[in-house]
Amino acid sequence: MTRLSGAEAIIKSLRNHGVDRVFALPGGQLDHLFDAMYKAGDSLTLIHSRHEQGAAYMAYGYARSTGKVGVYSVVPGPGLLNSTGALCTAWANYAPVLCISGQIPSTNIGKKYGDLHEINDQMGMISHITKWQSSIDHPTEAPGVIKEAFKQLQTGCPRPVAVEMPMDIMGMDSAVELLPAVNTYPKPPIDTAVVSDAVEILSKAKKPIIVIGSGALDAGQHILKVAAALQAPVMAFRAARGVVSSDHYLSANFPMGHRLWGEADAVLAVGTRLHWPLVMWGKDDDLTLIRVDIDPTQVTRICVPELGVVADAKLFFAALAEALSEKAYQADSRKDELSALKSKVDIEINDKVGPQMAYLKVIREELPRDGIFVDEVTQTGFVSWYGFPVYAPRQHISAGYQGTLGFGYATALGVMAGNMDKKVIQISGDGGIMFNIQELATAMQYQLPLVTIIFNDNRYTNVQRQQKEWFNGRVICSDLHNPDFVKLAESFGAAGFAAHDPESMRIAIQKAFAEKRPSIIEVKVDEFFPAPWPFLMMPQNRKTICK
DSSP, rough: EEEEEEHHHHHHHHHHTOOOEEOOOGHHHHHHHHHHHTTTGGGGGEESSSSSHHHHHHHHHHHHHHHHHHHEEOOOTTTHHHHHHHHHHHHHOOOEEEEEEESOGGGTTSSOOOOOOOOTTTTHHHEEEESSEEEEOGGHHHHHHHHHHHHHHSSSOOEEEEEEEHHHHHHHHEEEEEOOOOOOOOOOOOHHHHHHHHHHHHHHHEEEEEOOOOGGOOOHHHHHHHHHHHHEEEOOTTTTSSSTTTTSTTOOOHHHHHHHHHHHHHHHHHOOOOOIIIIIBBBTTEEEEEEEEESSSHHHHSSSSSSEEEEEHHHHHHHHHHHHHHTOOOOOOOOOHHHHHHHHHHHHHHHSSEEEEEEEHHHHHSOOOOOEOHHHHHHHHHHHHHHOOOOOOEEEEOOOOOOOOOOOOHHHHHHHHOOOSSSSHHHEEETGGGGGGGHHHHHHHHOOOOOEEEEEEEHHHHHHHHHHHHTOOOSSSBBBOOOOOHHHHHHHOOEEEEEESHHHHHHHHHHHHHSSEEEEEEEOOOSSSOOGGGTTTTOOOOSSSOO
16 A cells, blocks of 8 residues: 555546546645646646636547547536536547546535535536546545546446545545556447347348447448448448548448438448437338447437347447358449449539538648548538548547537647647637637647637627528627637737638648647638538438437
């Protein structure tokens, strides 16, 4: 045993689990924790943000882009609540994020004295947006609680978890037994009979398709083998884009997937909520659905599939690929058919949302093939969900169904911190960027060479478009007053560039990449971009809508 403070027991336990980076914001209840991080020296990199939301989004971006656990720490009460937007985003996107919160003195918890940052039942309050929560009430408990936290993060659905430690316990010394990390956990065994059933369904299908979500992020090699054998196109919406590279003829974006769904006779859906296809496009008896998920509750959500499987995506696809190989099954090539459909859909996208696509085309050309793109809840961001080519998993980071406006900039800083060997481009609208613009200070302090492109039309475009269309042109609170973003960037010491069209933006990106420091590119947009919704809110194309 080693004599440690509660805070030191937390930090040493994190280090034992391979954590070498923490995003945090200091405060009174965390003083001992920050001192413990100081004592960790070069073995732990600490990046402190200027707002709790920023720290949490950085942990989210780090987790989504690396696959590792993203750790952040904030003070209790309002500090923790400030970070919950990011926790919602991590929850929605199955991101392994660990929140470490401070707490008021242990002797005062629950007594409602009105201590600084006191909040009633803090862990209970965030229990609905975390998979697991625990209070650490003595230094000796820290190793076990942190070990359990990592088990929760690395088994089943990798959703965020949270722990708290009272400030006096953080400062308390005790003999503490540190615990070794467990690096692997058993996964549910694959039922060979179920795999055989899936092979039977899929090999008889004339037009099968595969739909994948974030649960399949690490199964790319096996997915492509299965897709090639079946000649089944693979559709991914947001999280799993790039698992099958966009330039492969078997890769289908969302609008292409809609066309394929309408004529499919079998769908293999793995690690995905399948929400929009089932509740918007529909399902009928002519479509056989196989649904695979590590979470049993997802398998029958929305509708009951013809074949439901609780399994890890990578293990399931590996077993399916092996079974197809043993059967020597190989469907006739659909390369010409699918390539023609892909080209047709691409032409339609460029015809209807050409202005956004012109900017995305330049970004794709200037961003290296292994670069990472972070979108935002903005007009060009919406189009990127189906119009931006992605060549490998974890290269396109979004907010998922939470749609948390303003998530992008801080998230991208976490992406950058975890991928300093890569180029990262983040896009924002003038509305969203102002949610976390203060993190420019963090970007400069830690020299995170993120390139951010701000499309500035001085309005919340989505809101204003709907106000004009739904309420006879009555506009309220959707016009914005903005700073000069170039000068704002320069005032922080970052590089600032102005652009007004795709080609001037291209030059600005090239200059920004050469700077090797944080950069802001402001693109002035005078007119409304065309609505991105025709390729998202697509009509029903099966007989029955699932509810």
